[in-house]
Every structure is written in structure tokens, then in C-alpha cells.
Amino acid sequence: MILFDRVTKLYANQERPALDEVSLEIEKGEFVFLVGPSGSGKSTFLRLVLREERPTKGQVWVTGKELNQLSNWKIPALRRQIGTVFQDFRLLPNKTVAENVAFALEVIGKPASHIRKVVPEVLEVVGLEGKEERRPDELSGGEQQRVAIARAFVNRPILLIADEPTGNLDPGTSVGIMKLLDRINQLGTTVVMSTHDQAIVDQMRRRVIELEGGHVVRDQPRGVYGYAR
Amino acid sequence: MRVNFVASEVSSGIRRNLTMTMAVIITVAVSLGLFGASMLVRAQVSTMKDFWYDKVEVSIFLCGKGSDTPSCAGGPVTKAQRDQIKADLESLKPLVVSVYYESQAEAFARFQEQFKNSPIVDNVKPTALPESFRVKLSDPTKYDVVASAFAGRPGIEQVNDQRKILDKFFRLLGGLQLIALLIALSMLVVTVLLIVNTMRVAAFSRRRETSIMRLVGASNFYIQLPFLLEAAVAAGIGAILAVVGLVFVKIIVIDQVLAPSFQFTAFVGWDAVLAIAPLMILVGVGLAAIAAFFTLRKYLRV
Ligand SMILES: Nc1ncnc2c1ncn2[C@@H]1O[C@H](COP(=O)(O)OP(=O)(O)O)[C@@H](O)[C@H]1O
Ligand SMILES: [Mg+2]
Numbered sequence: 042m043i044l045f046d047r048v049t050k051l052y053a054n055q056e057r058p059a060l061d062e063v064s065l066e067i068e069k070g071e072f073v074f075l076v077g078p079s080g081s082g083k084s085t086f087l088r089l090v091l092r093e094e095r096p097t098k099g100q101v102w103v104t105g106k107e108l109n110q111l112s113n114w115k116i117p118a119l120r121r122q123i124g125t126v127f128q129d130f131r132l133l134p135n136k137t138v139a140e141n142v143a144f145a146l147e148v149i150g151k152p153a154s155h156i157r158k159v160v161p162e163v164l165e166v167v168g169l170e171g172k173e174e175r176r177p178d179e180l181s182g183g184e185q186q187r188v189a190i191a192r193a194f195v196n197r198p199i200l201l202i203a204d205e206p207t208g209n210l211d212p213g214t215s216v217g218i219m220k221l222l223d224r225i226n227q228l229g230t231t232v233v234m235s236t237h238d239q240a241i242v243d244q245m246r247r248r249v250i251e252l253e254g255g256h257v258v259r260d261q262p263r264g265v266y267g268y269a270r
Numbered sequence: 271m272r273v274n275f276v277a278s279e280v281s282s283g284i285r286r287n288l289t290m291t292m293a294v295i296i297t298v299a300v301s302l303g304l305f306g307a308s309m310l311v312r313a314q315v316s317t318m319k320d321f322w323y324d325k326v327e328v329s330i331f332l333c334g335k336g337s338d339t340p341s342c343a344g345g346p347v348t349k350a351q352r353d354q355i356k357a358d359l360e361s362l363k364p365l366v367v368s369v370y371y372e373s374q375a376e377a378f379a380r381f382q383e384q385f386k387n388s389p390i391v392d393n394v395k396p397t398a399l400p401e402s403f404r405v406k407l408s409d410p411t412k413y414d415v416v417a418s419a420f421a422g423r424p425g426i427e428q429v430n431d432q433r434k435i436l437d438k439f440f441r442l443l444g445g446l447q448l449i450a451l452l453i454a455l456s457m458l459v460v461t462v463l464l465i466v467n468t469m470r471v472a473a474f475s476r477r478r479e480t481s482i483m484r485l486v487g488a489s490n491f492y493i494q495l496p497f498l499l500e501a502a503v504a505a506g507i508g509a510i511l512a513v514v515g516l517v518f519v520k521i522i523v524i525d526q527v528l529a530p531s532f533q534f535t536a537f538v539g540w541d542a543v544l545a546i547a548p549l550m551i552l553v554g555v556g557l558a559a560i561a562a563f564f565t566l567r568k569y570l571r572v
Contacts, residue, residue: 091485113490114489114490116487117487117488117489117490118487119487120484120485120486120487121486121487122487123487125485125486131478131481131482131485133478133479133482144479144482145482145486147275148275148482148483148486148488148492148493149486149487149488149489149492150492153274192486196486
């Protein structure tokens, strides 16, 4: 699903690379936590997968394609296979819940009949039935993140990328979001999620990849947030 | 392709950016209007050229009593000289279309008619005006052929081409025309800059939407289309206003005001307007396209 082969990413005007010779593989169907202190390169890793950034050195393979060789006009097709969720939700404030989800389908040219069918379905999956007509500012943070997850999942992506999805949520709400991401993973979508949240990682007991200063310092099949203490 | 969706995006984009869109429409209308006007002036000048050059003649003035050019050293023109000149002119057909002889008496009569309200008439004696041949050419630009054949010949005081006066006049008009065109062009540049800026503002005010569109895999075309259409709609409305203005100028200013008051010359017809209007629309579309090219490349990359 994802293969990093000695990937180095050095941003312009930076002395230290954000990722330094990172090699790792993530299989189809996995649920992976990406942990590490702030600035360790988690977001950079995820942006490389989305081809929002290009590696300075090395190769990034996603769904069997090497992204350096992917021509620009094929990027949209790649991203249609990947759902994305962020800490700040990234909803459109002047659209309702249903419209926010529908937007993702409209802009890739899906027919209206298809949209009318799948939007209620996915809102039910994320537990937002009955709130279709609300606007983001009429929802709690957890509910807003559910809308974002619905939007990321509505196209049934084979890969879901979540960059600190619980970063803005209280622990109780976070648990609900984690259950939802777990459910999505059960439905066959590979999930890669970066987080700071120790409790969540410890609880879920999934694969943990730890970054520090752009290096992979740990890769454990059923890990917890940190070792010692 | 979701036509409804794109249409609603465009109309909401225009509404959100209404003042900027209005500015674009007005600027496009004004600059294209100026452009159209300078094209119209150009057409007018060429209409006048056709009209006037068709009427110009070469005048061959013959020696009279007071003539003092070297060719008149032998005194006033003799009958033999005059007949020879006439015969030589006739032999220049078909370049020479017609030859008309104007005697001193006729010249004086015409002079009196031209200046009948002016006191100079009283100071000019009938013999002060030279007799002349008025020669009409099939191709007025071949004036030199006549001039070289007759200028300096005994009995001929001077050969005069009215074209020279017209040339001066049209050179002046040409200069004015160039200035008008330069003003129009600089307005067009200003318009492109304004459209670029408007699209930038539009791109900025919709950066949330476009960033989401990118993430969910919308194609470049889909991301850029609303901006393109917005620019095209604004430029299109501006161009239509400019064309309406041009038609208005033709009907009101030319046909109802200028043409009746200046009957001695011809004015541009509808054929000129019909040729200029599509050009204006084309330039308007071109402006929007150029502006879009710069903006989209820079601000709306995948
Ligand atoms: N767009 C950018 N330009 C320059 N430097 C960046 C950019 N994004 C991230 N960085 C730098 O790269 C390093 C890794 O950042 P990031 O991947 O965001 O880490 P994390 O998500 O783990 O906090 C940091 O030192 C950060 O300052
Ligand atoms: Mg980050």
C-alpha cells in the first residue's frame, strides 16, 4: 500500500531534513499510528503520501505507483483513492453537513443521483443521522470531525490518512473518533494516523511507527506510545 | 460534469466578489470601448481617404502676366503651348482620366463664388488668377508621372497636387489615431492587471474550497473552471457593453449628428461596425484568457 525507500525530505531554506533516509512499508488493511514529538516529521510523511510534497531523495510508492514518476494530471486520480482528515476539520462553514460531504463528490463530477444515495449512507456510518442540515458551527468538535471523516470516507478510499485527528478534541470525544476510524479500518480501508495522544495509542494496540528528528526510531507491530518510564 | 454545480459556484463566486466583478466589467467595457472607438476612427479615416483621394486632381497652372518662375521667362503661355500641353495630357490616357481647362475668367468666377462674403474679392483683379488644366488621374498615387512630364516646361508656372495637402491632413489624423490606439492599448493592459488581481482575490477568498477540492482529488479543470468562468462572464458582459456603446456611437454620434452636419465627406458604414464588434469580443476574451493563464498558473496549482 505504502512503501518508503530511503526517503529524504529537505525543505527549502532548512538545514536539517524533515525526514532522513526513511524506509518502511505499510501493508494493505493495516492500522498504523505515526507518533513522535512535534517537528519530528509526521506531517511531512503524510504529505509525501498525498504527493503534496515531493521527496528530495528516495522513492515513495503508494498503491503500486512511484509518485516521482506520476505525472501531474494523474495526481487527482491518486487522491481520489485516499481519504484525508486533519486536526482542524477543514469544513466549509457556509455549507450544511450533507453539503460538505456532497461537495467532495460534486467536485470530482459524480452524478447527483449517486450523491443523493451515498451521502445519507455515510452519515449513518459516522453516526450523524438527523444532523444533515446543521452547519459546522452548530456542531461539537467531535461531530465536526465526524463530518470530515464522512467526507474522507464517502468515496470508499482504500487508504485513509489522518493527521492528528483528535488533536483538538477532549479525551472522551477522541475515543469515539478512534472507534469510528477502527470501524473504517474493519471495512477494509488502510488507516495511517499521526498522533500525540498517548492514551489512544496505548489502548488500541496497533502498529506504532515512531519518528524523531526525521528518523524512524521504533516500528512495533502492537505498540504503545512510549517505552520507558 | 456537473453543470448545475459549476453554475452555482460561479454565481456565488460573482456575488461574493460583487464590487470587484463590477470593477472588472466597467474596466473591460471602457478599455474595449476605447479600443473599438480607435478602430472606428481608423475605419473612418480610411473611408475619408477613399472618398477624398477619389476627388483630388492635379492642377497645371499656366504662365500669366505676373508669373516669375524660370519656365515663364517667355511671357504668358501661348496658344500653341497650351494646345500642345492639352494634347500631351490626352496622350497620357488611361492614367489621365479627364482633362478640364479652366480659363482666367472661370478661375475668377470660381474665386468670387468661394469668397463671396470676404472683402479680398474686391482686391483681386480677374487677370491675377492663372488659367489651368485640372487633371483627374485613374491612380492618384501616380502623380509623379504627370509632375515629371510637365513641371518646368515652358508655359507652365507650376504643377500642383492636391494629394499633398490631403497627405498632410491624413498624416495628422494618423498621428491622432496612433495616440488613441496607444491609450486603448494601455487601458487593455490595465484591464488585464485588474482581472489578474480580481482572480487572485477570488482564489484567496475561496482557498478553503480549493484546498479541499485538491485533497479529494478534483481535477485541475474542475478547480480552475469556476474562476475561468467568472472572469469570462465579467469580461463578456464588459465586451457586450462596449459593443452596445459602439453601436450607440454609430447611430447617434455618426448617423444623427456628424453625417448631417458634415455632408462634404463620407462616414463609416455598418460594415465597419460589423467588422469591429467581433474583434472587440475577441480581444475581451483574449484579455480574460491571458489574465487567467497568469493567475491559475501561479495561484491554483494542484
Ligand atoms: N512547508 C515547510 N517548509 C519548511 N519547513 C517545514 C515545512 N513543513 C515542515 N517543516 C519543518 O519540517 C520539520 C518536520 O515538520 P512536520 O512534518 O510538520 O512535523 P510534525 O508533523 O511531526 O510536527 C519541522 O522542523 C518543520 O519546521
Ligand atoms: Mg504535524
